[in-house]
Amino acid sequence: xxxxxxxxxxxxxxxxxxxxxxxxxxxxxxxxxxxxxxxxxxxxxxxxxxxxxxxxxxxxxxxxxxxxxxxxxxxxxxxxxxxxxxxxxxxxxxxxxxxxxxxxxxxxxxxxxxxxxxxxxxxxxxxxxxxxxxxxxxxxxxxxxxxxxxxxxxxxxxxxxxxxxxxxxxxxxxxxxxxxxxxxxxxxxxxxxxxxxxxxxxxxxxxxxxxxxxxxxxxx
Numbered sequence: 376x377x378x379x380x381x382x383x384x385x386x387x388x389x390x391x392x393x394x395x396x397x398x399x400x401x402x403x404x405x406x407x408x409x410x411x412x413x414x415x416x417x418x419x420x421x422x423x424x425x426x427x428x429x430x431x432x433x434x435x436x437x438x439x440x441x442x443x444x445x446x447x448x449x450x451x452x453x454x455x456x457x458x459x460x461x462x463x464x465x466x467x468x469x470x471x472x473x474x475x476x477x478x479x480x481x482x483x484x485x486x487x488x489x490x491x492x493x494x495x496x497x498x499x500x501x502x503x504x505x506x507x508x509x510x511x512x513x514x515x516x517x518x519x520x521x522x523x524x525x526x527x528x529x530x531x532x533x534x535x536x537x538x539x540x541x542x543x544x545x546x547x548x549x550x551x552x553x554x555x556x557x558x559x560x561x562x563x564x565x566x567x568x569x570x571x572x573x574x575x576x577x578x579x580x581x582x583x584x585x586x587x588x589x590x591x592x593x594x595x
Contacts, residue, residue, distance in 0.1 A: 379531040381444035383551035385429035389437035404505010420492035424510035439483035508571025516559035
């Protein structure tokens with residue numbers, strides 16, 4: 376079985392206060408989707424363009440690029456056989472099956488057996504991205520971008536020829552998620568990247584979960 380992410384589901388974030396996180400992202404123009412009854416903890420999902428955020432009032436390694444694989448047990452064995460270091464695995468007939476691994480820079484990747492949210496048609500067709508401007512990518516820092524990029528490509532991410540002006544980053548389509556791998560000297564933490572016209576200089580915001588949101592000036 377070929378290693379693959381499946382399909383992108385969400386960027387999972389651990390939050391101490393779901394209400395505080397929802398207020399923060401709602402103010403910035405993220406739109407709320409409909410969740411499935413899966414998790415026992417408070418949970419919500421938000422979207423801005425291709426960037427889906429899963430907010431979990433629950434402690435876990437965060438953020439995590441989370442994808443769905445229906446053949447999860449077979450995928451777990453394939454990743455193990457490849458030599459991947461599995462960070463955790465919860466499998467069995469009486470539990471929601473999932474497992475996680477880390478990329479070379481230590482960033483978490485989680486695979487689920489089925490979706491935990493379902494976006495409404497109103498959200499999925501929305502084009503107003505709010506005050507942040509155009510969503511560009513979810514970007515992960517790395518001390519060795521080529522090595523990190525090679526790992527993501529080995530598990531199915533497709534490299535892009537495009538670049539983001541002013542950022543030392545490699546771009547990919549990771550199962551539907553626009554994913555950038557940036558030099559950690561440019562910015563030391565994972566970040567959501569946006570671009571907005573009329574901005575005089577880069578703007579950096581921090582969410583209640585500690586995730587950076589970076590808004591870059593647009594030429595137009």
